[in-house]
Amino acid sequence: xxxxxxxxxxxxxxGTGPQGRGLVRRFAAAGIPVVIGSRSAxxxxxxxxxxxxxxxxxxxxxDNATAADQGDVVVVAVPxxxxxxxxxxxxxxxxxxxxxxxxxxxxxxxxxAYALAVEEGSAxxxxxxxxxxxxxxxxxxxxxxxxxxDPEVTSVDTDxxxxxxxxxxxxxxxxxxxxxxxxxxxxGGRLRNCHQVEALTANLIxxxxxxxxxxxxxxxxx
Amino acid sequence: xxxxxxxxxxxxxxGTGPQGRGLVRRFAAAGIPVVIGSRSAxxxxxxxxxxxxxxxxxxxxxDNATAADQGDVVVVAVPxxxxxxxxxxxxxxxxxxxxxxxxxxxxxxxxxAYALAVEEGSAxxxxxxxxxxxxxxxxxxxxxxxxxxDPEVTSVDTDxxxxxxxxxxxxxxxxxxxxxxxxxxxxGGRLRNCHQVEALTANLIxxxxxxxxxxxxxxxxx
Numbered sequence: 001x002x003x004x005x006x007x008x009x010x011x012x013x014x015g016t017g018p019q020g021r022g023l024v025r026r027f028a029a030a031g032i033p034v035v036i037g038s039r040s041a042x043x044x045x046x047x048x049x050x051x052x053x054x055x056x057x058x059x060x061x062x063d064n065a066t067a068a069d070q071g072d073v074v075v076v077a078v079p080x081x082x083x084x085x086x087x088x089x090x091x092x093x094x095x096x097x098x099x100x101x102x103x104x105x106x107x108x109x110x111x112x113a114y115a116l117a118v119e120e121g122s123a124x125x126x127x128x129x130x131x132x133x134x135x136x137x138x139x140x141x142x143x144x145x146x147x148x149x150d151p152e153v154t155s156v157d158t159d160x161x162x163x164x165x166x167x168x169x170x171x172x173x174x175x176x177x178x179x180x181x182x183x184x185x186x187x188g189g190r191l192r193n194c195h196q197v198e199a200l201t202a203n204l205i206x207x208x209x210x211x212x213x214x215x216x217x218x219x220x221x222x
Numbered sequence: 223x224x225x226x227x228x229x230x231x232x233x234x235x236x237g238t239g240p241q242g243r244g245l246v247r248r249f250a251a252a253g254i255p256v257v258i259g260s261r262s263a264x265x266x267x268x269x270x271x272x273x274x275x276x277x278x279x280x281x282x283x284x285d286n287a288t289a290a291d292q293g294d295v296v297v298v299a300v301p302x303x304x305x306x307x308x309x310x311x312x313x314x315x316x317x318x319x320x321x322x323x324x325x326x327x328x329x330x331x332x333x334x335a336y337a338l339a340v341e342e343g344s345a346x347x348x349x350x351x352x353x354x355x356x357x358x359x360x361x362x363x364x365x366x367x368x369x370x371x372d373p374e375v376t377s378v379d380t381d382x383x384x385x386x387x388x389x390x391x392x393x394x395x396x397x398x399x400x401x402x403x404x405x406x407x408x409x410g411g412r413l414r415n416c417h418q419v420e421a422l423t424a425n426l427i428x429x430x431x432x433x434x435x436x437x438x439x440x441x442x443x444x
Binding site: 111112113114115144157158161163186187188189190192193195196197199200202203204205206207210211213214215216217218219220221222 | 333334335336337366379380383385408409410411412414415417418419421422424425426427428429432433435436437438439440441442443444
């Protein structure tokens with residue numbers, strides 16, 4: 001696998017949320033220029049200052065639309081609730097780009113987390129339906145936001161399953177995932193098999209409750 | 223976790239298929255008395271003789287209904303196609319028992335494997351709907367049949383996610399899984415979160431194609 005090209009700008013939409021922040025921290029620490037997108041450009045700018053100082057990396061912050069425009073690769077780490085609306089709005093700036101969806105459509109009740117039914121099959125397939133001019137890849141679903149955003153964690157003990165239908169794009173996102181110390185980006189299948197990877201996060205939440213852990217998964221024999 | 227009690231008889235329905243055979247081999251090698259069930263009692267008896275000799279364990283073979291009757295714990299490892307019909311027939315003998323469903327409802331086409339939609343949500347939930355007087359647990363979905371059935375493989379490098387709503391039953395099946403050298407049986411959540419664990423087998427098949435591997439998964443931080 002080739003290295004991720006560090007002249008590519010990675011934008012993280014929802015980059016002030018837990019998963020987004022964690023990814024920004026790790027990408028910036030790897031020397032990748034990062035743009036944080038958020039509903040609030042002000043909060044994005046604050047997070048950018050903080051994470052830039054913490055990592056010594058190049059991080060800026062702005063609203064989601066501007067971030068989508070600036071990124072060469074655009075990571076979508078927004079809550080499931082606003083997923084469809086945001087992508088519909090941003091179809092223009094996302095044209096021709098690799099869009100990395102890491103959204104897990106989950107519900108929560110007294111018995112814990114569970115997978116929500118998604119009309120298109122999965123969040124990633126919804127993204128692909130809304131962004132026909134982009135190349136959608138699913139990734140970063142099962143990696144703990146807590147571990148990602150903890151600077152004391154020098155190696156994140158998990159693999160990242162990367163799903164998509166275009167080899168060049170999945171290779172690129174595998175390389176992006178592999179910039180995180182400890183992580184291997186592993187091809188996990190076509191986009192039609194993304195639902196179960198998103199939904200598996202509900203199982204990891206159950207495991208975390210039982211064990212008071214920040215669980216992840218490793219793929220064996222590869 | 224306590225050990226699996228080796229006075230309990232484990233029946234494996236579909237025990238002459240690849241996954242069933244592999245599980246029979248490992249359970250017998252662990253000193254658990256095993257009954258192989260099959261549509262053909264004759265093929266079950268042949269497999270029982272072979273696997274009994276290979277493992278030095280106690281293995282018998284019979285038809286699925288008799289095996290369901292004889293087992294204290296009954297593992298369902300039949301093809302998805304015959305899953306509902308078989309369980310409907312065997313609701314009587316399975317009453318009061320722990321039924322371990324390891325069936326993956328998958329389809330295959332030129333692009334590989336994909337998850338089938340199941341009306342009840344998952345094979346395990348279908349089993350629970352058809353067997354209201356049994357305690358259904360989901361397990362053994364993601365473990366390679368090839369590795370299980372290979373006597374040269376002295377340690378199977380994978381965890382088994384065990385899903386269910388009754389703690390006593392999931393504890394028992396975790397102990398059963400952990401009799402396989404190398405395997406940890408790990409609680410993976412409630413039955414309503416079983417679909418994605420079944421479906422994840424499609425992703426592992428994609429990984430196996432890409433890497434010519436027999437992949438499995440490990441849960442990290444537990």
